[in-house]
Amino acid sequence: MATSKLVRPRQGKIIAGVCAGLADRFGISRGLVRLGFVLFGLIGAGEIAYIVAWIIMPKDS
Template sequence: MRPRNRKIVAGVCAAIANRFGISVTLVRLGFVFFGLFGVGELVYIALWILIPKAR
């Protein structure tokens, strides 16, 4: 579930960090790194659509 707090854009990185118990900063850095190769943006948008919002 994408949280309503601790989010910057859509909460995708926060949701992944919560699910796997790792740092949100680490997940965000991973998306930036993979974004340099053009894959991160596509994955982020797909996860934004697929991961439901928290109530």
């Protein structure tokens, strides 16, 4: 179920909802997005990208 805007959901999140929000926005699996962040984290880019997205993405109302 893809939404029209990029927001962090209040339900169905694990840490901050960044991966869930990205997955919902683009209509892909939340698990796949989370796996992508873990893989990027192994090379050092995932943590930075997650924190930046956490700061930039608004919470769902």
